[in-house]
Amino acid sequence: MDISNSEDLLLEEAYSIGKYFFKDYKMTTAIANQYVSLHRYRQIFLSKKEQSLLNLCIKYPFLFSYVDSGLKYAKPKSALSQKLFCMAAILETTPENFDKFLLDKQMPFIIAVLNFILDGFWAVCKVIAGYIFVKTYFLDIKIKK
Amino acid sequence: MYIDSYVVIGSGPSGVMAASTLIEQGKKVIMLDAGITENKNTTIPADENFIYLRKNDFQQHKYFIGEEFEGIPSDKIKVGAQLTPTRSYMIKDTDKLIPVVSDNFTPMESLSCGGLGIGWGLGCYVYSNNELKLAGLDADSMGKAYQVISNRIRISGPDDDFCKLVLGNLYNIHPPLKYDNNISILIDKYKKNKNKFNSKGLYLGSPSLAMLSEDYANRYKTKYNDMDFYSDYGKSAWRPYITLEKLKKNSNFTYVGNILVTTIENTDNNQVKINYINIVDKSTGEIICSKLLLACGALGSARIVLRSAKGKIKRLPILCNPYSYMPCFNIKMLGKPLSYDKTSMAQAMLIYDTDGTETEIVSLAFYTYRSLMTFRMIEEVPLGIKDSIKLLKLLQSGFVIAGIHHPDFPSKNKYLELIDFPDSITSDALSAHYKLNSDEEKKIRKHEKTVKRYLRKLGCYPVKKLSPGAGGSIHYAGTLPFSQNEDEYGTTYPDGSLNGFKNIYIADGSGFKYLPAKGITFSLMANAHNVALNSTKNEQ
Ligand SMILES: Cc1cc2nc3c(=O)[nH]c(=O)nc-3n(C[C@H](O)[C@H](O)[C@H](O)COP(=O)(O)OP(=O)(O)OC[C@H]3O[C@@H](n4cnc5c(N)ncnc54)[C@H](O)[C@@H]3O)c2cc1C
Numbered sequence: 086m087d088i089s090n091s092e093d094l095l096l097e098e099a100y101s102i103g104k105y106f107f108k109d110y111k112m113t114t115a116i117a118n119q120y121v122s123l124h125r126y127r128q129i130f131l132s133k134k135e136q137s138l139l140n141l142c143i144k145y146p147f148l149f150s151y152v153d154s155g156l157k158y159a160k161p162k163s164a165l166s167q168k169l170f171c172m173a174a175i176l177e178t179t180p181e182n183f184d185k186f187l188l189d190k191q192m193p194f195i196i197a198v199l200n201f202i203l204d205g206f207w208a209v210c211k212v213i214a215g216y217i218f219v220k221t222y223f224l225d226i227k228i229k230k
Numbered sequence: 231m232y233i234d235s236y237v238v239i240g241s242g243p244s245g246v247m248a249a250s251t252l253i254e255q256g257k258k259v260i261m262l263d264a265g266i267t268e269n270k271n272t273t274i275p276a277d278e279n280f281i282y283l284r285k286n287d288f289q290q291h292k293y294f295i296g297e298e299f300e301g302i303p304s305d306k307i308k309v310g311a312q313l314t315p316t317r318s319y320m321i322k323d324t325d326k327l328i329p330v331v332s333d334n335f336t337p338m339e340s341l342s343c344g345g346l347g348i349g350w351g352l353g354c355y356v357y358s359n360n361e362l363k364l365a366g367l368d369a370d371s372m373g374k375a376y377q378v379i380s381n382r383i384r385i386s387g388p389d390d391d392f393c394k395l396v397l398g399n400l401y402n403i404h405p406p407l408k409y410d411n412n413i414s415i416l417i418d419k420y421k422k423n424k425n426k427f428n429s430k431g432l433y434l435g436s437p438s439l440a441m442l443s444e445d446y447a448n449r450y451k452t453k454y455n456d457m458d459f460y461s462d463y464g465k466s467a468w469r470p471y472i473t474l475e476k477l478k479k480n481s482n483f484t485y486v487g488n489i490l491v492t493t494i495e496n497t498d499n500n501q502v503k504i505n506y507i508n509i510v511d512k513s514t515g516e517i518i519c520s521k522l523l524l525a526c527g528a529l530g531s532a533r534i535v536l537r538s539a540k541g542k543i544k545r546l547p548i549l550c551n552p553y554s555y556m557p558c559f560n561i562k563m564l565g566k567p568l569s570y571d572k573t574s575m576a577q578a579m580l581i582y583d584t585d586g587t588e589t590e591i592v593s594l595a596f597y598t599y600r601s602l603m604t605f606r607m608i609e610e611v612p613l614g615i616k617d618s619i620k621l622l623k624l625l626q627s628g629f630v631i632a633g634i635h636h637p638d639f640p641s642k643n644k645y646l647e648l649i650d651f652p653d654s655i656t657s658d659a660l661s662a663h664y665k666l667n668s669d670e671e672k673k674i675r676k677h678e679k680t681v682k683r684y685l686r687k688l689g690c691y692p693v694k695k696l697s698p699g700a701g702g703s704i705h706y707a708g709t710l711p712f713s714q715n716e717d718e719y720g721t722t723y724p725d726g727s728l729n730g731f732k733n734i735y736i737a738d739g740s741g742f743k744y745l746p747a748k749g750i751t752f753s754l755m756a757n758a759h760n761v762a763l764n765s766t767k768n769e770q
């Protein structure tokens with residue numbers, strides 16, 4: 086039996102990934118069902134290493150951000166980034182998350198520019214730090230006790 | 231089985247127009263078609279606006295990402311990236327039934343009822359006289375045929391001097407579709423600098439689309455719902471099924487689906503024998519008819535002719551517009567949401583007449599980005615997914631996606647062959663080879679550089695260039711090029727009849743010897759009309 090895609094584990098993932106994407110995320114039954122059925126249609130299986138990385142992120146949610154950014158370059162085709170990507174698509178098609186994806190009201194130009202610069206800068210930093218973290222993690226370095 | 235009718239193969243834009251002309255001429259027509267149809271029953275409350283649906287419809291995932299998640303891309307931008315779950319049946323089973331093997335050419339073909347017309351972008355453009363001449367098409371008869379087709383499908387187009395460039399002398403054109411707020415900014419800027427642009431051969435204007443801006447017959451004007459990639463609400467966009475529905479009401483017309491035509495041949499008395507496989511029960515069969523019009527798309531018709539030539543033809547040429555997407559950013563849109571009311575189709579068209587003779591035109595279709603969803607863009611952003619979502623929310627309304635088409639000429643590095651391929655139902659596959667030579671590549675680079683410079687002058691900054699690879703323009707032609715030479719197998723006479731065969735006509739773009747960078751489909755339909763007329767005149 087493949088434990089990595091058991092329903093309980095998937096639901097836990099769906100909750101944690103959703104929470105990572107949006108702080109005020111509420112996991113509805115619809116989202117949970119979709120995340121589970123996604124794994125029926127798409128063969129997304131985490132390797133042991135990826136599974137332990139995901140477990141680490143679930144335990145220490147602040148790591149998600151670095152792992153997500155780092156995977157982009159360190160392991161762009163990994164099953165873990167696929168899970169994150171598909172969850173983003175699922176969330177995008179829920180009415181409750183509409184405003185997380187689309188600008189609904191006009192924003193002053195200067196605020197938009199500042200947001201772009203600050204968010205962009207911070208995102209690039211995370212890519213660099215995340216890249217180092219993920220690469221190191223997958224190097225399989227054994228630390229002697 | 232002998233049938234005393236004209237047989238048209240294929241129900242794409244070319245096929246339905248050829249059949250309509252034959253019916254108008256009082257002929258009996260049987261349309262044979264692979265004709266795969268949609269078997270999912272996804273209901274879209276399509277009368278509603280995209281934004282409304284996003285905010286309110288709890289079932290939206292069914293059409294935005296698909297019930298089997300087929301709308302979530304598993305790779306970077308590739309051919310047909312714009313195909314949504316409700317349109318993806320368009321390419322169903324092509325990999326199994328009509329495989330193409332290639333290292334450098336990825337075409338998109340359809341075996342569905344309506345062909346590639348199920349998802350086409352509706353862009354209709356008239357070829358200039360120079361373009362027609364190079365393509366081997368007769369300017370006078372094409373001029374008349376364009377008008378016939380325009381009357382059938384109805385086009386909304388520019389109402390200024392740009393109209394002449396894209397629609398020639400056509401009349402009965404519906405008023406232009408309205409621009410969204412993003413493109414309006416570019417148009418205003420262009421108008422202020424029009425002379426400068428025009429002096430360099432660049433013209434910007436409203437696109438000419440087979441989409442109604444006014445009600446017509448039993449079709450309704452667009453509601454600017456921005457749901458055009460998902461549904462055909464009100465039939466405001468012309469797609470082949472609209473003409474097919476009309477044809478099916480005529481007692482002289484019969485449609486037969488599930489038929490994959492494999493080979494064609496002449497009988498001793500110059501009738502046409504069509505061999506086929508039924509794609510549902512895999513049985514084989516044959517039909518004999520008096521006249522046949524092939525409209526399987528340039529690749530589809532080439533495949534049938536190669537197979538039927540029994541080794542007399544080794545290779546056939548192929549034309550396909552070199553194509554790339556250039557996401558650009560309109561800075562003035564930063565912080566502004568995109569217009570609530572908009573169509574999803576091209577918002578504007580830029581024509582670059584590279585040598586001032588309307589011969590080698592480069593065309594750019596401008597799309598703004600929203601209803602194809604943020605997730606399709608995430609892969610292209612060099613950041614983590616969460617940060618990409620955040621930044622795309624801010625930037626998305628300012629994106630202008632320019633789809634750039636370049637003209638294509640035949641060359642010895644662009645050809646098709648038929649190879650053994652045991653896995654396919656016909657035990658063969660098309661092997662495609664497509665390579666631009668260094669002069670062509672140089673020209674493309676040069677023209678794109680000029681275009682980029684002028685895009686920047688409009689305040690629209692190119693961010694990067696994405697290439698779906700050769701074959702990605704989804705405009706194919708030139709596989710059975712027009713030729714006057716007798717007994718030259720693998721060519722088409724100027725009247726559309728296939729060289730080396732009797733009573734067989736090519737009603738798609740296989741004959742075109744040159745592929746201008748303007749959308750081909752309007753010209754395909756006009757040519758199909760002419761070929762159908764010729765087929766009724768010529769008694770061979
Ligand atoms: C996303 C997209 C956007 C596009 N945008 C534009 C645009 O804006 N402007 C433009 O000009 N063009 C556009 N096109 C291209 C346009 O769709 C094609 O040029 C057009 O559909 C070709 O028409 P056709 O009838 O010649 O061939 P097809 O549409 O390919 O139809 C072929 C038909 O033949 C049938 N068939 C094939 N082989 C067999 C066989 N062996 N036996 C039986 N039946 C067979 C198929 O079932 C089908 O019905 C676009 C295409 C796509 C996919």
